[in-house]
Amino acid sequence: MRSPRTFGRTAIAAIAAVVAAGVALGVTSAPVGASTPGVLISAVAQADGWHGMSGGSVIEYWMPGSDGTPRPASGALFVPSGAPPAGGWPVMAFDHGTSGLGAGCGGQADPVGSPFRRGRSTQDEMMRHTVEKGFAVVAPDYLGLGRFDTGPHPYLEIGTEATATIDLVRAARAARPELSRTWGVIGASQGGQAALGTGHLQASYAPELDFRGAIAIDPESDVEKLLPLTGPGIPAIPKTEDWMSFYVSILAGLRAARPDIDVNGYLTPLGRSVLDDIGTECSGKIIERVRGLGIGDLLARPLSDERMRAALDAYMTVPTSGYDAPILLLLNATDTVVPSPLHAALVAQFVANRVDFQAVVGTEKHTQLNQQMSTALDEFLARNFAVPSQP
Template sequence: MSGRGGDASGGPGSGIRHGSTRIVRFPGEDGPETGILHLPATAAPRGGHPIVVFGHMTTGGSRRSAPSLGHPGHPEWRRMSQGDALCDLLLRRGIAVLRPDYPGIGGSGVHPYLLGGPLSGSLRAMMRARHDFDDRLGDDWLVAGHSEGAVAALFAGAADEPDSRSRLRGVAAVTPVTRMDLSIRASLALPGVAPGSGVVSALIGLMLRGAATADPVLAALIDGEGLSPAARARWRDLDRLCLSELAAADSWGGIAPGRIGGPARRALFTRLYASFRANDVAAVTGFRTPVRIDAAWFDEVAPAPLTARLLRRYRRAGVDLTARWWPSHHSGTMRAQHAPSHAADWIAARFSR
């Protein structure tokens, strides 16, 4: 099951300075998927390298959005490489990293954007296939992620073990999104597209497309009168473009959020809000291991008040929680000077116990 060799100088993982990198293919829950395997340069300890399965932030919903196909010249490279600083620190500590592309991106079908079950299933499926990738990979693992990947990680951290030999040691989530219904309701009131805000409409398109994979009523509304003519004309862009391209003025970025819905817009967004509630990380509290959450004071995607509410909920539920706030924005929290070094130390400590 090992895949093509990755080019660490300009291909996937080119921001990684330690260890080796290659693209792998593995059986997902609904068909073959792709991802990136990072192996430490150090010799494996007895029992094999411990593993972090890392979920990436939103890059889009098309095959073009797969981080395993990324390179520094790709329009989505900034987001595709967002986890490199953390992954490199883990490799220096002798920890292997698995990074799935996700269903619908590194595999067939439609990307289930922000749906906790399928996203977490992708992380767990890649862990399940570890011994097909390399016999130096062990059974101790930790699940981690950033943004959309943090949603995947939190859901995976409360799910069953991937197999009878795996042993989950913890969950590390950086800027997890929560209560998206509140954020999207606010954006729909915007009459136009402010400079630099085209990504909001692009994300709404991805949200509708992803939620419809689990909601036939929403799918019917999209096929019927749920979308405006402008949104309908750009619907297929979701199948072929990455997020940066979707956010451009000639795609979803040229449609004001308030003009995405059609005659049945009220029903359309009612179904979308229901999907948000069903897949909100605030409802995930059945963790069997410690959880770490790194949050940003100036987060434009996961606003600090909503994240603070999530942390309070977890603490009330008795979650063994470590939280750290950073003076940064959503993506900036993953810069080397912020969460990565502290998160890497916390992760390494989970494997030493």
């Protein structure tokens, strides 16, 4: 891993030096003074053309890990050209979709040479569109997926997805004072789940900021209700390696985040071997590793006991009440990656709990937007953020 580059003050330089030494030795504990979430480690400007934009920077910062201890994380920042409006550029966080479990797989802070490629052009296009609308955009790698090897990414752990997002907003504002305290979040697939988790957590976690709303495109939800139905005896099903890669990534992430649960105790020797193998890999290699395997090959006993159910709920459940800002759901009724009945269940729960949300339904593939959905997205931004025209 690269050592963090310094950014000005002696205190930050000292922190960076300690982090560099720790990474070289395989140590991930934080130095004294790094315990405040959102503290900036470094901000390094990038050449024009990075992610197809200008005004980009790599941001390195501190966030809490799954156990609450400080961990270094990374992300990208893009700022519009020209003079900022009065009050500064509003900030939009962009939460990316599934990319794997290993360092470098996030693809936001260091896409050059990153093994993660799938979906990059579409995600970059959405970020460019948001910058063109007059937002500064921040894009977290998430814990474990960026420039620091802090162990396997806790895949779909909604808490660390949210803190990675919020703390990047804090760090970006420390790096660039022309950024406003007004902000929101958008995400697709895993990023849609992360966006909803962010929208729910921000009021208590970052009350100093002015959060205006969340946009979730085909978000993962309610999968934790399905996982306890799985167990030994479920055979391999042809052409389901994509879904199997999600399944093993959830288990690997839970194993990393919750060692008290003893995930290995639910696995066959092959299952433990698979999770060991994928902990440093990106999506493509994870898919290849599970090709031809079934759930029954991996599980020695069902995931149905109360302890596992409670752990999965705490780890990945999307909140369905308690939001204090509006939500836009962009959902495809023909989605097969996150099956559309799960989208319907999320909508029903939001309705039952009187959440302030709007849902726009399309018939495209997973995370693709039709014209009606794209229009709803732009109208949501204009309505809730009052974004000024570009100078």
